Amino acid sequence: MGKLFGTDGVRGIVNVDLTPELAMKIGLAAGTFFGEGTRILIGRDVRRGGEMLQKAVIGGLLSAGVKVYDAGLLPTPTLQWAIKHFKFDGGIMITASHNPPKYNGIKVIASDGVEISREDEVKIEEIIFEEKWFRASRFGLAEEVPKFYGIIDAYVNSIVSHVDVEKIRSKNFRVLIDPANSVGALTSPLVAKKLGCKVYTLNGNLDGDFPGREPEPTTETLKETADVARALHVDLAVGHDGDADRAIFVDEKGRIHWGDRSATILCKYFAEKGHKGKVITAVSSSIMIEEVLKPYGLEVIWMKVGSVDISRRMLREENVLCGFEENGGFMYPPHIPVRDGSMTLALMLQVMADENRKLSELFDQLPHYYTLKTKIPMARTTALKVVKEVAEYFKNYRLITIDGVKVLMKDAWVLVRPSGTEPILRIMAEAKDENKLKEIVNTVKNIAEEVLKSK
Numbered sequence: 001m002g003k004l005f006g007t008d009g010v011r012g013i014v015n016v017d018l019t020p021e022l023a024m025k026i027g028l029a030a031g032t033f034f035g036e037g038t039r040i041l042i043g044r045d046v047r048r049g050g051e052m053l054q055k056a057v058i059g060g061l062l063s064a065g066v067k068v069y070d071a072g073l074l075p076t077p078t079l080q081w082a083i084k085h086f087k088f089d090g091g092i093m094i095t096a097s098h099n100p101p102k103y104n105g106i107k108v109i110a111s112d113g114v115e116i117s118r119e120d121e122v123k124i125e126e127i128i129f130e131e132k133w134f135r136a137s138r139f140g141l142a143e144e145v146p147k148f149y150g151i152i153d154a155y156v157n158s159i160v161s162h163v164d165v166e167k168i169r170s171k172n173f174r175v176l177i178d179p180a181n182s183v184g185a186l187t188s189p190l191v192a193k194k195l196g197c198k199v200y201t202l203n204g205n206l207d208g209d210f211p212g213r214e215p216e217p218t219t220e221t222l223k224e225t226a227d228v229a230r231a232l233h234v235d236l237a238v239g240h241d242g243d244a245d246r247a248i249f250v251d252e253k254g255r256i257h258w259g260d261r262s263a264t265i266l267c268k269y270f271a272e273k274g275h276k277g278k279v280i281t282a283v284s285s286s287i288m289i290e291e292v293l294k295p296y297g298l299e300v301i302w303m304k305v306g307s308v309d310i311s312r313r314m315l316r317e318e319n320v321l322c323g324f325e326e327n328g329g330f331m332y333p334p335h336i337p338v339r340d341g342s343m344t345l346a347l348m349l350q351v352m353a354d355e356n357r358k359l360s361e362l363f364d365q366l367p368h369y370y371t372l373k374t375k376i377p378m379a380r381t382t383a384l385k386v387v388k389e390v391a392e393y394f395k396n397y398r399l400i401t402i403d404g405v406k407v408l409m410k411d412a413w414v415l416v417r418p419s420g421t422e423p424i425l426r427i428m429a430e431a432k433d434e435n436k437l438k439e440i441v442n443t444v445k446n447i448a449e450e451v452l453k454s455k
Ligand code: MG
Pocket: 097, 098, 241, 242, 243, 244, 245, 246
């Protein structure tokens, strides 16, 4: 049985791995899965090949007798919110998120607005590989694919309804938005404008070749954004990925902060406001979140890496406050329990306004950790051996073993896990003491070397 879906939908180099033929089959299988007569909303980001893939997917969906509505260009979370809000039976997003420009991808979304579960992905794969499609009769074929208007306005209104508009407006914030030449340009500037901000954009024109920067917002790709933020004296800058479900923040001093740090600021704010509930995150996030939330008695649930699993867990658990990933994906259930870059921006402005603090001050209030991320090329089976050896070596510490092994020490942690997509071992570590950080990472590297030697 073949596998098409990765951690986040189907991805591939456009017109090489991800062809219109394959896209049509995915549309046909998804249409068979959702069923004849269902209403499906489809949208895309700006990537080259998006139009081609969207038309192919639509062809497949129509063949299965589905009623397709075209949402046009929009961020993934905007489509997800619209599917739930306007009560569609499901949706499809054509996007490769943060991947380099040559990639594109297809995400299948359920009626609750969250990407379909792993089990449902397998069902769609089975339909494709066993060619068990449903073909509608001539009378079951839709006559047209109507455009569905008004989504972005409704979505932006939903976001601002979750924050204190007057309080934020009173601050007259200056905000720089870098949507990486993609669909975040359609929502975040509108959100910030509604919140009374003076809005600047960098890479704000839509361009499927991503001329401004790589679509993944990182400390490397946002260097220019940080320089511009400083030059313009803005209060906050934000960088989105290609489909605007991530938000990485830059403070007024031009410092770029990882998503688990910004999420910790938001969680701490909710806790101080007296909100109760669980916080769900992946093992790749800093343990800082536990340290910060402990005094408020909020529970942190650790999960394996993958935002869909976190979102689905949020729907299953009672009383969830929020969820996040260290890459800038923050999920706020009162709006929709999926990663949403524009919602995250509005929440951060809310904290700055309500706490009357500069963004740099909010980050400086967090505990300080030195961070190190590295990777070692090796086969997955070897990487799993290293994980086992590391777990054995650190067996007297608290271990989280749901995805590789995460060792929690006093004022330090290390995560060792095989990558889900590449033949590499990932090592992430943090410590309050720089020497301790080096010592921990060297210990893990030595264990990995021993395993590689003994092969
Ligand atoms: Mg994304």
